[in-house]
Amino acid sequence: MTDKPLLDVRGLKVDFLTAKGLFTAVKGVDFSIGRGEVLGLAGESGSGKSTIALALMRLHRPPAIISEGFITLDGEDVLAMTPERLRKWRWSSVSMVFQSAMNSLNPVLTIFEQFRDVIVRHTGVSTAEARARASELLALIGIPQSRLDDYPHQLSGGMRQRVVLAIALALEPKLIIMDEPTTALDVVVQREILQEIVELKRKFGFSILFITHDLALMGQFADRIAIMLEGKLVEVAPSAELIANPQHDYTRRLWSSMPLLTRG
């Protein structure tokens, strides 16, 4: 394979057109994600990290516009895609897991129907085949097949987040964007799900853009960490380095702002 990164972002700038004029939420960022790599993106709310996530999938809506920059995924220019190509490309090449699973699952559809929507639309298989694929995916994340016909409210928070993850995996995308995937869960469930993600990643080889504000969690999970402040990346470094030897003032401030557990 090539040494080229899977995702390459150059000079990305995202503007919001507001009544008070132009607000630049993302001020020209450059980063890349290698194949099978986990890149962590940290920063406080309003720093532009979720805007980046949406822009990568071209899911940003007006008043947000990408005013400058390039996004290349697997050699393909994302910003040049036609609407039709975009529809196919989303979910089959890049998928996304949002923070609140309850809000990303449709409450009036069963779990299977949510899988079916994604699988049938993108691959054109029959309902029966989609059902077989959905059971397979549920098995991967350790949820019994009998839950396929349940509604989201019948599942626990951790199970719902697993279902969202399984739907994101359905078409074996090359990149999964995870925006605070475990923030709403307690630490034990969080650990269970992250362990599962690492295992699945090894099996399928996808890359992850992992967005969170929990630096300790990021250190455990990401290969490299990028720190964002007011629309700019202020520091990008391998996790171990960023933990042991943060260079930027803001990174140091972020670390010191979290009480860490001192054991024994």
Next chain:
Amino acid sequence: MQQVSELLRIEGATKIFHMKPMLGAAHEVVALNNISLSIRPGKALAVVGESGSGKSTLGRAVARLFQLSSGTIAFKGRDIAGMRSHAEKLDYLRSVQMVFQDPFSALNPAHTIRHHLERPLMLHRKLRGEALDSAVQEVCSDVELDPAVTLEKYPHELSGGQRQRVNLARALAVGAELIIADEPTSMLDVSIRRSVLDLMRRMKETRSITFLYITHDIATAQFIADDIAIMYAGQVVEWGTPNLVISNPQHPYTKLLLSAVPDPAIKLDGTGAKSFASEAQAVRALARKASPEVMEVQPGHFVRKFDPI
């Protein structure tokens, strides 16, 4: 029992909710199962547990938002369920204040910060005119907000951390002795969490405010609390001083919880994913069993008896 040395004593608190859903059979949920804890004046007790463990129900019971099914909660030696006179109830409601998780919905968006701080001072301390104004200035500075800048602002003009400071100021304004803080920092940005926790710690240390700190984050509990209680499925499974509980955990659930706290020094490699999940399941099943017996591990460190896994 030394009643004087304890500000709040919870004894055998049990709360059973009777659920009668529109569809399906009526059933009972034991939200609190025989909880006994106490808080010393000027100290902080942290109740740590996951969602559904009953920690917020406990906070609400102390705030007298509902009656217990059995057991008692005594404030300065007086059973709060036995308070009959209006004056006595009002005095309790003034002494015990709550600060909630969401700092925005706790403030009225249509009123200024001044309004939020004036009302408790007028209602509870009957202040008017200049005395009122200087009291407002004072509580505002007490939570490290600049009165000149903050008072005429509306909630939406403040950051989450500033709003949470206003909520703490409001509790101070009525002269609270015990503040029940239910996840006060979990909706705040990481970079300001520490400063709100620091403020709470200073309120405790310099003004002898007592805290019942409810959280899912054991690291912040360690940061602020003098005593820590680990809750699961309506029971306190282990309690004691933070150092004893964290450095020498006894109950399997406490151990599981501590092992799951993210430690940046340990990289997850996916090995042991299945064994962690099955261990977690076994521990949850075990911790869910009601167990009336308690052991004292060492002075000041207690654990509920459990069956070996």
